[in-house]
Amino acid sequence: HPGINRIDGKKTAAALRERIAGHVARLKADHGLTPGLAVVIVGEDPASQVYVRNKVKQTGEAGMNSLHFALPADTPEADLLAKIAELNADETVHGILVQLPLPGHIDANKVIDTIDPAKDVDGFHVVNAGRLATGTGGLIPCTPRGCLMLLKQTVGDLSGKRAIIVGRSNIVGKPMAQLLLGENATVTIAHSRTADLADEVARADIVVAAVGRAHLIKGDWIKPGATVIDVGMNRVDAPEKGPGKTRLVGDVDYEAAAAHAGAITPVPGGVGPMTIACLLANTLVAACRQAGLEDPR
Numbered sequence: 001h002p003g004i005n006r007i008d009g010k011k012t013a014a015a016l017r018e019r020i021a022g023h024v025a026r027l028k029a030d031h032g033l034t035p036g037l038a039v040v041i042v043g044e045d046p047a048s049q050v051y052v053r054n055k056v057k058q059t060g061e062a063g064m065n066s067l068h069f070a071l072p073a074d075t076p077e078a079d080l081l082a083k084i085a086e087l088n089a090d091e092t093v094h095g096i097l098v099q100l101p102l103p104g105h106i107d108a109n110k111v112i113d114t115i116d117p118a119k120d121v122d123g124f125h126v127v128n129a130g131r132l133a134t135g136t137g138g139l140i141p142c143t144p145r146g147c148l149m150l151l152k153q154t155v156g157d158l159s160g161k162r163a164i165i166v167g168r169s170n171i172v173g174k175p176m177a178q179l180l181l182g183e184n185a186t187v188t189i190a191h192s193r194t195a196d197l198a199d200e201v202a203r204a205d206i207v208v209a210a211v212g213r214a215h216l217i218k219g220d221w222i223k224p225g226a227t228v229i230d231v232g233m234n235r236v237d238a239p240e241k242g243p244g245k246t247r248l249v250g251d252v253d254y255e256a257a258a259a260h261a262g263a264i265t266p267v268p269g270g271v272g273p274m275t276i277a278c279l280l281a282n283t284l285v286a287a288c289r290q291a292g293l294e295d296p297r
């Protein structure tokens with residue numbers, strides 16, 4: 001039955017958002033606390049605008065306060081840093097997210113490291129990266145956090161599993177590797193200089209693809225029964241939908257891989273919705289910690 005091994009990220013994300021909304025309602029009732037998320041976007045990148053719109057919308061739907069700052073593309077770096085400093089000092093703001101990519105004249109690392117680590121709901125600040133690497137708490141990047149939830153829900157115990165992560169970015173690949181290590185998987189990290197990617201992938205019980213190249217990972221590379229998580233979001237031409245039309249595809253050749261995999265995430269409808277739900281989860285956690293309350297469970 002085709003589609004039987006499809007991992008439904010949309011459904012899992014909806015359930016997670018509902019749980020978060022319940023926590024938010026109780027926080028309000030019991031402590032008079034409303035978690036607040038500030039999203040800052042610089043410039044007019046169309047994909048970024050869609051992400052930001054969804055983030056703002058879902059924050060509101062979960063009962064949280066949502067602040068949205070759209071700054072012009074030519075905003076000087078100093079002005080952006082000043083905006084972040086202002087949000088760091090604002091007690092009604094528990095989470096700060098600066099949408100990437102930033103225009104070329106702004107140093108993204110400098111921006112990220114200006115965010116108070118306690119409010120860094122993307123988990124990109126060096127303090128949070130260091131906390132993850134040393135297993136000492138901190139805020140965990142949303143996309144890998146969402147991938148891990150899907151993996152645990154699908155596979156159960158990850159201990160001793162062979163996992164390969166294709167991609168080593170600071171925002172997906174590296175934190176994903178740390179999370180899987182934390183679950184006692186045996187982790188391989190592949191990248192553009194990996195000698196025989198097909199061979200590496202074929203050994204893995206768990207494949208996480210975070211590259212940004214349409215259908216780089218072929219179906220017949222996948223070990224029979226493996227679990228495949230496709231982070232990639234690649235826009236490709238779709239003449240079958242009409243002239244000039246496009247569609248989103250992952251880094252994995254879905255149809256071919258689904259014939260081998262035990263379970264696989266689709267694109268769209270897999271990792272994407274989990275990323276936003278995990279952003280809400282991080283905002284909730286950040287608000288609780290800033291108020292001296294225990295983490296919600």
Ligand code: NDP
Nearest residue numbers: 143167168169172191192210211212231232233271272275
């Ligand atoms: P980056 O471009 O930062 O990193 C890509 C990684 O892939 C690099 O480590 C690069 O290797 C590696 N790579 C490139 N070409 C190859 C190749 N031929 N073989 C093996 N490895 C290769 O991307 P991100 O991590 O930011 O994002 C990856 C993908 O995930 C993108 O499609 C992005 O849109 C998507 N994404 C989706 C999210 C979601 O919510 N679903 C959230 C974030 C990202 P090297 O280091 O050697 O250059």
